[in-house]
Amino acid sequence: MSLLKVVDLYRNFGGLAALSGVNVDIDQGELIGLIGPNGAGKTTLFNVITGIYEPSSGSVELLVNDNMVDISHKKTDAINRLGIARTFQNIRLFKDMSVIDNVKVAMNSKIKYGLLHTFLRTDKYYQIEDDVDVKAKRLLSVVNLNDKACDLAKNLPYGDQRKLEIARALASSPSLLFLDEPAAGMNPQETAELTSLIKKIKNDLNLTIVLIEHDMSLVMNLCERIYVLDYGRCIANGFPDQIKKDKRVIKAYLGKEN
Amino acid sequence: MKKVLNIKNMIWALFIVVIYVVITFLIHIKIINAYYQITLLLICINIILAVSLNLIIGVAGQFSLGHAGFMCIGAYASALITKSIANLGGLILGVLVGMMISAIVALIVALPTLRLKGDYLAIATLGFAEIIRIIVLNLQITNRAAGIANIPKLINWNIIYLGVIIAVIMVTNFKRSASGRACISIKEDEIASEAMGINTTKYKTRAFVIGAILASLAGSFYANTFYVIKPETFGFAKSIDILVIVVFGGMGSITGSIIAAIALGIINTLLQGFSTIRMIVYAITIVAIMVFRPKGLLGSKELTIDKFRSIFKRGADHESA
Missing domain, CATH: 3.40.50.300 (P-loop containing nucleotide triphosphate hydrolases)
Structure with a gap:
């Protein structure tokens, strides 16, 4: 059953479209990775979902007590009380x-x-x-x-x-936990500790976790499914092995092959 | 009611009683004469004001410059009531009416202004305090610019000490509760606080209203101590005076505010004899404190029994070694 449903989400800052038409669907108990180059809109997506920014259009729905509740215009603290927590x-x-x-x-x-x-x-x-x-x-x-x-x-x-x-x-x-670059600035040993910590809390507390991360080894190891954002659009989603081979993803990260 | 009677609270209770007995004794044998008693009462009023402003500024981090406005409400409410009912019942009624009006006004002011931050909030609250002063200055019932004179002096050391204890306990208990933690978290990082489920408007308003109620209490005490109140007593300068005590003692430190109110009260009294240089020395003292202890006397820390115990223990270890 889906826990969070983001449909056609837009967020503009003046003339800049930080998010343009993002669709995300997260099931209960999943561990999702959210990746993309710098400035792709990953943190903006977190900020819109957690109510720090209001969406320009589109909807965000969260499963609360077996009902889907529209949280797209709720305040940050109310959203937290409905079950979304985050790190920064x-x-x-x-x-x-x-x-x-x-x-x-x-x-x-x-x-x-x-x-x-x-x-x-x-x-x-x-x-x-x-x-x-x-x-x-x-x-x-x-x-x-x-x-x-x-x-x-x-x-x-x-x-x-x-x-x-x-x-x-x-x-x-929370029922849903957002981690925004939890391994940023950590050395490999600390990252390994963090990986096992995330696994542990997910299993012990029956959580659904979404994490933004640039450390690809951590993302590929840990995440069951991955969303890739680029220029505010969701360009791919799927299992880690699919993402690794996806042409659009490779293009977004490495540029076009000649 | 067993848990409240723990050792630490009992030590504080003993401390409160000892202070009371000592000062009452000093008044009785006239070491604290009538002149010094006025200073004593003023210090007590300043403690209530400083502690309540500290709740708003130091604990919840909302920079308010409108504290004199709430003091003004309390002062006029109890002055008008005690002039017709000149006994303790009248005083209690006056205090309660002042508190009620202050609470309502604080709510009305809080809802639009507490969305503002830092300097903007300071200016908004400053403006509000001026509005109160101007209203009082122009109303018939408050006797316009002449103010109210011949207010019965109903305040004595016993009543004011009780008031101080109530105010300090209220603020301390608030600070050390779930609400207090929420308020401090708002001061530290409002966005993170919201993301952790804290309804920031609710807690800011709570701190603001409680602070306003206690300021009103101090205002009532002021009116019934000094016989005369005028609108200009509660001007901008008064708010700044209270702010000075809070900054001097340390933002967020309740014990700091108490110590600062006492220290500044004593310095002021000692300097009465040198009226020409009084304000200069007073100002230099404050500047010196800010240079050498930029975060105030105690910073954001509190004096606690644990701290005394550890100092005592360190001293004992030192002696035995």
Whole structure:
């Protein structure tokens, strides 16, 4: 059953058509790769789907409780609460907050105590906060950041910051996770760790994952299906082996053969 | 109600009681005389103002310059009510009415302006505070430019201390809750915060309204402490005064704001004797703090019991070694 359905999506910035007529259909439980040369519109597609930009036209539908819901004009926070979480290409952690608080922020929409409990610090407050603490620590242990829970996010090494972004995205308990260049700037060993981490969270949490990546070995290894964007158009989609041989893809990356 | 009675909270409670007893004693044996009592009350009012503005600016990251406006609402509300009901009941009614009006006004101001960022928000809130001042300046009921005089002095050390404790506990508990984390995340990175499911408008408005309510409380206390209020008391300069305390103590640090309000209050009083150079020294002090501690006295950190404990422990280790 399809989880996300993007139909004929356009997004213009002035005269520039960043996305022109993109169609994407993602099934539940898939691990999708989204590739394309720089400026192809990959991040723009993420931004439109997650509501940071509004689409110029077209529709985005998400499966929520067995119903397809049109999310193309919803606000970013509402879309997150419906089940889409993401990481950012240029890391956007809450730098001056502790590692564990970064994770707790993302759990906020599930925390239900009112202002009265906040001000009076009732038993309910302590109970829920303790519960949140346990859950946040569990998520940090998934990405091996447990012993750095109290450090400030900005003091983490680069690779750990990327992992923390993933943990934070998971904390909002999404059904669909977008990873925007998760391996950017990582060395081969870190990339290998990341690959197994992505596999692990996908299986353990029963997630559907879409990732943008330039590291082709990671994409070909990990992804079950690949979409290729170029100049805002989806030029190919299929299994990794098909994509490797696709003429349009080769042309987009390497130019025309003479 | 068992969990709230944990050790840390008990230590803070003890600390609150000790401060109360010490100052009450000092007032009783007249070391804090009538003149210093005025300073004491003013410091307390400034603590409430600074802590509440810090909630808006330091915690939620919304640069508001309209704090004097809410203070003005509280001051006039309780001044008008206590002039006809000159007892504690009147004061409570005045405080509550002021808070209600402030909350409603804050909501009305928040919805359009909190979409703005940084400088634009500052200018919008500044404009709003001026609107309040001009309204008060032109209304018959607020006695126009002459202001209101002979307001009954209902505020004493006990009441104001209670007010400070309530304000500080409200803001601290807010900061250390899910709402507080949401607000801090908005200050840190609004786009990421939205992408994590935080309804940023809701939390910004929450912080703004709570800040406004507490500013109104401080305004009510001000009116019933100083007998006289005039529209110009609550002008632009007042908002800046409060901002100075917040910046001095450190954006986002509640304990910093408290320490800064006390320190600036004491410096001001000590300089009363040198009226000619008073403002110069005051300004130099602030400039010096900004040069040597650009993030304010405490930065965004808080003084906590854990921190005292670790300092104490380090000291003990040092002695034994």
